[in-house]
Amino acid sequence: MADLAELLRALLGVTARQDTRVRLGGNLFDVVVTSSGVQARAAAALMDKVQGGCGPVVEDTRDGLLYWLVPPGTADGWEPHTHAVCLGAPPSLGSTTPPRVPGPYWFRPSASDRLVPAAPLREALARLRPEPTPHDAFAGRLGPNS
Template identity: 65%
Template structure:
């Protein structure tokens, strides 16, 4: 009578790993997703966080933060039933309108705004920051709503926020 030798737990795991093959490797975009989730947890935990633009989160449209841009936000409030998220950066005098991911790839030149996506980053203020100092939520995020690009383009063309961000961004080496 022969006795069967059962494989050890380590041998079974190695065989399972070999059987699974490439499927066991993490997806290429999982590191990006994990980074985004960590950043969003920081923001929710009342801490600032730097996130990469593009990917599956959002791109940003940069405008001045003057009266014309603030008037554009009021119009976007009407268009959307409450404007999507907008960050004010008082140090630079800019508004960052969070728009759907991929918007920067379709963006055509605009005289009063620049759209940025990958490989750029943005610092998201903590969710409770609603006033300066530093960047704060001019229009805080509401659920999964972002600012729609086409109505924003039209509204910015109508109000013409000045000064435009083109030259200051280019001076920092930020190009689209």
């Protein structure tokens, strides 16, 4: 119950448009991590076309990574990819504009219940090959599906 209360308090902060950090993941979504360079931005533009507006993506300017929110359970079936890592939980969330001090923000804000579809994202990343790959940043923290 304490986890539920914490989540509800955080979500109330989000609805009040406060700068709130919410522990997400679990059954809400998984996260695909890529670089945030030109190729990754091209992948976001491609996903804009595939989806009629890309699902939510967080950019963290501290480490030059994009965090693509994909359907829950994606990490369980994610095959190793040379330009992306799939995790079962996202980073802490910030605002919708790049911060003055490096940190995460919503590169593509969340819109209702839309997530980035994993299969088209995987294809876009394979074709566009965003560099540098995120694997080194997660070397000690990943499971077998990285």
